[in-house]
Structure formats: C-alpha cells, structure tokens
Amino acid sequence: MGSEWFERRAVISGIGQSAIGRQIDRSGFQLTLDAILAAVGDAGLTLDDIDGLAMFPGGGKANLPGYANGNLYEIQDALRITTTWRQGQVEGMSLPFYGPAQAVATGQARHVVIWRTVKEGSAARNAGGRPAYGSVNPSAEGPLAWLLPVGALSPVCQVAPWAARYLHDYGVTREQLAWIPVTQRAHAALNPDAVYRTPLTVEDYLASRMISTPMCLYDCDVPADGSTAIVVSAAEAAADLRAPVAIEAMAGVIDGRPSWDQWEDFSRVGHATAAAMWNRTGLAPADVDVAQLYDGFTIEAVWWLEAMGFCKAGEAGAFVEGGTRIALGGELPLNTWGGQLSGGRLHAAFGHTAEAVRQLRGEAGARQVVGAEVAAVTNVGGYEAGAALLTRWRR
Amino acid sequence: MTSPGAPVGIPPAVTEETAAFWAAAAEGRLLVERCTGCGAESFPPYGMCRACRGRAVEAVEIRDRGRVYSFTVNHQRWLPGLEVPYALVLVEFPDHPGVRVFGRLRGCPPDAAAIGMAVEVGFEPGPGGYAVPSFVAVPNVPATGDPAVAPARGAA
Numbered sequence: 365m366g367s368e369w370f371e372r373r374a375v376i377s378g379i380g381q382s383a384i385g386r387q388i389d390r391s392g393f394q395l396t397l398d399a400i401l402a403a404v405g406d407a408g409l410t411l412d413d414i415d416g417l418a419m420f421p422g423g424g425k426a427n428l429p430g431y432a433n434g435n436l437y438e439i440q441d442a443l444r445i446t447t448t449w450r451q452g453q454v455e456g457m458s459l460p461f462y463g464p465a466q467a468v469a470t471g472q473a474r475h476v477v478i479w480r481t482v483k484e485g486s487a488a489r490n491a492g493g494r495p496a497y498g499s500v501n502p503s504a505e506g507p508l509a510w511l512l513p514v515g516a517l518s519p520v521c522q523v524a525p526w527a528a529r530y531l532h533d534y535g536v537t538r539e540q541l542a543w544i545p546v547t548q549r550a551h552a553a554l555n556p557d558a559v560y561r562t563p564l565t566v567e568d569y570l571a572s573r574m575i576s577t578p579m580c581l582y583d584c585d586v587p588a589d590g591s592t593a594i595v596v597s598a599a600e601a602a603a604d605l606r607a608p609v610a611i612e613a614m615a616g617v618i619d620g621r622p623s624w625d626q627w628e629d630f631s632r633v634g635h636a637t638a639a640a641m642w643n644r645t646g647l648a649p650a651d652v653d654v655a656q657l658y659d660g661f662t663i664e665a666v667w668w669l670e671a672m673g674f675c676k677a678g679e680a681g682a683f684v685e686g687g688t689r690i691a692l693g694g695e696l697p698l699n700t701w702g703g704q705l706s707g708g709r710l711h712a713a714f715g716h717t718a719e720a721v722r723q724l725r726g727e728a729g730a731r732q733v734v735g736a737e738v739a740a741v742t743n744v745g746g747y748e749a750g751a752a753l754l755t756r757w758r759r
Numbered sequence: 760m761t762s763p764g765a766p767v768g769i770p771p772a773v774t775e776e777t778a779a780f781w782a783a784a785a786e787g788r789l790l791v792e793r794c795t796g797c798g799a800e801s802f803p804p805y806g807m808c809r810a811c812r813g814r815a816v817e818a819v820e821i822r823d824r825g826r827v828y829s830f831t832v833n834h835q836r837w838l839p840g841l842e843v844p845y846a847l848v849l850v851e852f853p854d855h856p857g858v859r860v861f862g863r864l865r866g867c868p869p870d871a872a873a874i875g876m877a878v879e880v881g882f883e884p885g886p887g888g889y890a891v892p893s894f895v896a897v898p899n900v901p902a903t904g905d906p907a908v909a910p911a912r913g914a915a
C-alpha cells in the first residue's frame with residue numbers, strides 16, 4: 365500500500381538559491397530568477413523542461429513588507445515557458461513541495477518549480493526596525509482581528525504566551541532552550557551562505573534583550589533577503605535528473621482550532637501532522653539521520669522535536685540541553701544550515717528543504733552529516749503544519 | 760496602560776459576524792455567542808455553535824472574573840510611537856468553557872502578570888477608535904497556577 369502513496373511518484377530534483385543576506389541590493393524579482401535558474405540547472409534540466417510553476421505566497425498576499433516577491437505570471441513571462449499547472453500557496457499544505465508533488469504524481473505537470481523570495485531584511489532596514497505583522501494592511505482581518513488590535517503585533521507576541529505556558533507546565537528553562545540557537549549558530553559557521561556565523565554562547569543568549577517574554581532576540585529568526593527555488597519532478601523522469609531525492613512520506617493535518625489564540629494547546633500543533641506522516645512510512649524516528657525542523661522561533665523547533673517523536677512531550681528541553689544530541693556528530697543533527705535563527709528567515713521551510721536535499725546528496729560541504737540517508741523536514745506557519753521524510757534516491 | 764493621545768496600532772476589520780462584539784466593546788461589555796439549542800458558548804462569533812453546529816445563536820455578555828491561561832510582556836516597538844512594555848494575556852473563564860480572549864492587562868505592572876491570576880473583564884481605547892479587551896488585575900487573589908480550563912490535549 366505504501367508504495368502507492370502519491371508522494372512516492374514524485375522526487376525533489378533541484379534546489380537553487382540566490383545570494384542570501386541581511387540586505388541584498390537586488391530586487392526580489394531578480395533574486396527569484398537567480399534561484400530558479402540555479403535550481404533548474406541543479407536538477408539537470410533546462411527551462412524548456414519546466415511545465416509547472418508555484419510560489420509562496422500566491423496572489424501577492426503579504427502581511428509584512430518584503431514578504432512577497434515575484435509575481436507568478438511575470439516570472440512565467442520572463443522565463444518564456446509554457447505551463448500546464450500553476451499554484452499560489454498560503455492556505456494549503458504548508459510544505460513547499462506538497463502541491464508540486466501532487467501535480468507531478470497525477471500527471472498534471474512533469475517538472476514544477478516553486479519559489480519563495482523574501483526581502484524582509486531590506487524592508488526592516490528601510491522601516492528603521494522590524495515592522496508589525498499586518499502593517500501593510502489598513503486593518504486586521506480574519507483571525508488577526510483578535511490579535512493585532514490588542515497589541516499582539518507580531519507572531520512573536522502571538523506565540524510567546526504559548527511558550528510561557530509550555531515552560532510553566534513542563535518546567536523547561538530558557539537555559540535549556542538556549543542550546544538550540546547556540547548549536548545552530550555553530551552549524552551556521554560551517555555554512556558560507558548563512559546570515560550570522562560568529563559564535564553564540566548560552567551567556568550571550570541569556571543576556572540578550574527580550575522581545576516578548578519569554579522569547580528573546582535569539583529566539584526569533586533573522587529577517588533576510590534571498591530566494592530559494594525547488595524543482596519537483598515526476599519520479600518516472602528520474603533518469604533525466606542529475607541527483608533526485610525521494611519523498612518517503614508527508615502530511616499536514618489541522619486537528620485544532622486554526623488560530624494563534626484559540627488552538628487548544630499550541631505546543632501540540634504538529635502532533636497530528638507528524639502522526640499522519642509516520643503512518644505513511646515504515647521508517648521510525650530513530651531512522652532519521654538529520655532533522656531540518658522549522659525554527660521561525662526556538663520554541664517551534666522544540667515543539668517539532670516532540671511532535672516528531674524524537675523525544676516525549678515536555679522533554680525537548682532536556683533533549684537539547686548541552687547541545688550534544690542536536691550538534692553535528694550527535695544522534696540528531698538539527699538545522700545543519702543554521703536554520704532560520706542563524707541562516708536567515710527564508711521562510712516556509714524552503715531553506716530547510718534545500719538543506720535536507722544537500723545532506724541526502726552528500727553535497728553539504730563542511731557540515732555534511734556522514735552517510736545521511738533519511739532527513740526530516742517540517743514547516744509550521746502558526747497552525748498550518750507540514751512534516752515530511754526525504755530519503756536518498758535508490759530506485 | 761492607556762496611553763495619552765490616539766492609541767497606536769492596527770484596528771480590526773469589522774465584519775457582519777463581529778460587528779456586535781465591537782459595538783458592545785465600546786460600551787465595556789464582552790459579548791460571546793450562545794447556542795439557543797444546546798447552550799454552548801462560542802468565541803469568536805461565527806453564527807454557528809462550535810458544540811452542536813446549530814445556526815441559532817444569541818449574543819450574551821460575560822461579566823465573570825477570568826483567569827490568565829498565559830501571558831507575555833511585549834518589549835518591542837513594532838510601530839512608531841508604540842508604548843512599551845505592556846502585558847498581553849490569554850484569558851479563560853471557569854464558567855464559560857469554549858471562551859478564550861486575548862487582551863491587554865492593566866491594574867498591575869506588566870512584570871506582575873502571572874499564569875492563573877484573576878482578572879476582571881475590561882476594555883481600553885484601542886486603534887482606530889475601537890475599544891479593545893483590556894483585562895484588569897484583581898488584587899489580593901493569588902494565582903492558582905492552574906488553567907481555568909484544563910488544556911485540551913490533542914492526539915498523541
């Protein structure tokens with residue numbers, strides 16, 4: 365049965381990234397073209413092979429300055445290609461390759477490019493500081509109507525009460541949480557494309573300023589400029605591809621109230637998603653060689669460690685303490701590119717996916733996890749969660 | 760926490776479903792929807808009961824004390840002129856399961872916010888001329904440390 369899961373009929377064939385940094389003085393459109401051309405070449409394809417396009421976010425939807433870049437139709441026009449499948453994402457399965465995998469698995473397209481381009485670093489500089497979420501709109505719509513007007517003006521403020529409740533309920537400490545950004549910074553030192561590469565210590569973390577208690581500066585990802593493009597291809601095209609990576613399983617479940625303030629227990633947002641994903645594979649958490657877990661905030665990586673079953677609920681603090689388990693050479697190297705906390709907020713697991721592909725191909729350079737065969741990738745945008753296992757190509 | 764002059768922030772987009780809430784807020788009253796069929800209360804207002812999916816709902820006011828399920832103290836100036844720090848609280852009500860409201864906290868220093876503390880319903884002037892939830896700390900009531908409503912645990 366498992367061999368008939370649709371994701372087994374799709375592969376990730378290419379990844380490409382533009383220059384990445386706090387500020388890159390090129391337009392989002394040009395960064396997008398840079399990433400797409402790199403990804404298509406990385407796949408071993410040419411632009412004429414591409415027949416599907418997707419982007420996040422679709423429709424130009426933006427809640428932050430610099431959040432959305434590269435109109436899908438203009439990109440198609442610039443690339444001068446024909447498409448049989450297109451998609452803009454915000455709602456929908458949150459993994460970047462989910463929709464494209466559906467398209468190629470069902471024959472709607474053969475090679476799809478999806479991209480995510482951020483210019484949030486430049487936008488923050490231009491605004492004189494990190495702007496409020498939703499500040500590009502005159503009023504707060506949908507679930508944000510209950511958050512922004514009272515002063516929960518950023519996802520930091522929106523997730524912070526849940527972090528406080530989690531620390532309270534389980535006795536997890538900030539000294540323990542510090543090991544996630546500290547360890548990921550050490551990984552970033554080995555990634556030439558990471559935004560921050562200088563060493564970070566637990567003392568630095570504890571001395572940093574509070575953004576919204578209990579979350580400090582180093583608990584928040586780094587607004588950045590950069591584009592990531594991913595090519596997803598039909599598995600039957602594998603012979604045409606340079607170095608495909610298999611999609612073993614993936615899922616995205618919303619089993620609570622989809623809202624930052626109404627979800628019953630936000631620390632468990634990813635649990636049903638991870639359970640559904642594990643139901644689609646014979647692999648188990650102990651089989652995972654490297655984990656790229658979404659880290660818009662430190663606490664989100666904490667909750668993913670628990671949801672994915674790498675440790676039990678409430679035990680992630682002890683799991684990460686000291687950093688040895690999650691460092692390169694440990695039992696579960698975590699966010700080996702530095703994650704969004706040090707590598708830059710490339711958003712929506714695009715950076716995480718690119719790193720998982722590098723690791724499984726053995727192309728991760730100084731930060732390569734030796735013999736990596738199974739990678740976990742997760743994403744979460746508040747309550748929109750996705751989890752996947754990617755594996756080295758064997759067919 | 761009431762600031763002098765016009766409060767800095769982003770106002771709500773008011774819909775047909777939420778107009779009654781914001782109108783009552785201007786009068787200092789907290790409205791939720793109650794199902795005329797099963798009696799369950801729901802928030803935010805959707806015109807549909809979250810317990811039985813019934814479409815017949817009426818607006819009812821919550822006057823009870825609430826308890827702080829959790830909180831944060833925001834220190835970041837997200838908008839020019841925003842006064843910081845301020846405490847934000849997620850408030851639940853022991854006699855109103857199904858209702859959880861995000862709001863400001865006043866009546867105590869921001870750093871005095873605590874899980875389990877008792878608060879009274881209140882509002883304060885918010886952005887765009889809207890009144891926004893602003894719960895008032897109740898002095899001399901010790902924090903219980905327990906949630907008003909036990910956190911619902913999802914599937915393991």
Ligand SMILES: [Zn+2]
Binds near residue numbers: 794795796799812
């Ligand atoms: Zn009902």
